[in-house]
Amino acid sequence: MKPTPTFCSTDYQLLRELILKSKNATNSKEVGQLAQELDRAIISKGDVLDDSIIRINSHVTIEDVKAKKQMKIQIVLPSHADVKEGRISILAPLSVAIIGFKENDEVDWELPAGIKTLKIIAVSNALPVSNP
Numbered sequence: 001m002k003p004t005p006t007f008c009s010t011d012y013q014l015l016r017e018l019i020l021k022s023k024n025a026t027n028s029k030e031v032g033q034l035a036q037e038l039d040r041a042i043i044s045k046g047d048v049l050d051d052s053i054i055r056i057n058s059h060v061t062i063e064d065v066k067a068k069k070q071m072k073i074q075i076v077l078p079s080h081a082d083v084k085e086g087r088i089s090i091l092a093p094l095s096v097a098i099i100g101f102k103e104n105d106e107v108d109w110e111l112p113a114g115i116k117t118l119k120i121i122a123v124s125n126a127l128p129v130s131n132p
Contacts, residue, residue, distance in 0.1 A: 002107065005041045005100025008049045011056050012038060015090065015099075018077070027091050034096045041100055052103040052123050056090060061122040062098065065106065070121060075099060 007015070015038060022031045054060055056075060063070045073088045075098075081089035088095050097109040103123050109116045 003101055003105045005037050006044060006049065006053050006102070007038070007041050007100050008044050008055065012041070012043050014056065014077075018090065022091060030091050030093055030096050033093075034091065034099075037096065037100060050102065051125050054098055054101055054120065054123050055125065056099075057125070059124040059126060060098065060120065063119045063121050065117040065119050 015034060019031055019035050019038075022028075049055060054075065056077065059072065059074045061070055061072050073086050073094070075090055075095045076087045078089040078091055081087050081092070090096070090099060093111075094109060097107050098118065098120060101107055101120055103120050106117055106119045109118050
């Protein structure tokens with residue numbers, strides 16, 4: 001069974017706005033999947049989240065469970081994406097698959113060649129969220 005994603009209210013609102021702006025985008029499948037994840041998510045009150053939860057700007061180490069290969073990425077807004085630098089857009093399929101989950105969760109990632117199971121090895125949220 002797939003774990004339930006968790007978002008802070010700021011990220012939740014930001015992602016909802018991004019979905020509305022991306023309605024006619026070429027990545028409409030991912031936009032729809034992200035909307036589905038937000039629909040079933042737990043929204044934490046305020047902006048305090050466990051540091052092990054993946055959010056926008058998180059640095060994440062994930063492992064392809066079957067291939068035993070690890071990769072490090074950072075999840076960013078589409079305007080900051082740069083695959084060569086390891087910065088993956090929140091609207092990319094990989095980001096949609098893991099956003100809102102935490103260390104040690106396993107999630108399925110749908111690829112044209114089939115479904116991969118990814119394990120979240122480590123999450124780093126370098127920029128602490130401050131409370132106003």
